[in-house]
Amino acid sequence: MRLTLAARSPFSLPAVVRSHGWARLAPFDTDAPSDGLTYVVCLDSDRVSEMLIREAPGGVSVEVDGHLSKAEHEEVVHKVEWMLGLGQDLSSFYALARQEPKLAYVEERAQGRILRSPTLFEDTVKTILTTNANWAGTIRMVEALVSQFGAPLPSDPARHAFAAPGRLAATDEETLRSSARVGYRAPYVLGLARCVASGAFDLEVLKIADIPTAELRERLLAIKGVGEYAAANLLMLLGRYDFVPVDSWALKLVSHEWYGGESVGRGEVEGAFERWGEWQGLAYWFWDWSYAGES
């Protein structure tokens, strides 16, 4: 079954896929034909399918195995729209970016959208697994969680959907440590999964919560394992760009860009982008760091 979804212009699927490393984390896979993106999804009906997403005139096309019921069809549409930010309006950011040489290309390249998972639960777990770990470690931990706790894809049982909260909640800390090798993060992942699975914490409602960014941030910081960096990263995924996710890489970039390689702290990074107000996270994310990268 094939669906076609419209995107607010400007839009570029490769730009979304390359927006950060999420496309390299299971159950995403960029090894798809025609610069496409695949994702193994588990729908509310428990149907596990592979979605093949490709750029199409005015938006994207989505191919899913077999025939979808009306509810499944609507769910796929809703999920893909969220994952790719198809309806996001970044015109205010582009208007500011046109005046900054280091961001002058973003509109032309249709940059600004950041690839996200269908659920905030999945993005929160993945974000926790990026903390205190190098990128290879994050890829390994996510792959382990998906392969060991995710529902298998019927047409290719070697591939799996992301681990559902209930499935993770049913395991224990020691299993997470030994089989997924997530280390001290095990109680964080387990605690979150159990809260979400039990209904004690409705994480997904935060995607549409009409509350100030500062309050949203406080709710994210209340999750064990989510600190300032992780909260800022999740806010970016939620379309709130008032905070810069300051990690060790951000410190290096800002150090090289404005401080001649001298060591800098969180304050310098935040100060460098403060003037961008509600768009500072995006300004940092898509800044042309080529100078720092080459040095």
Place this chain on the structure above:
DNA sequence: GGTAGACCTGGACGC
């Protein structure tokens, strides 16, 4: 409110 140390893993390095 600020700070030090622990947490866990994998990679780099020296022997």
Place this chain on the structure above:
DNA sequence: GCGTCCAGGTCTACC
């Protein structure tokens, strides 16, 4: 092959 060191954010205890 083995041991040691280090990088990577967050939490907790302590001041």
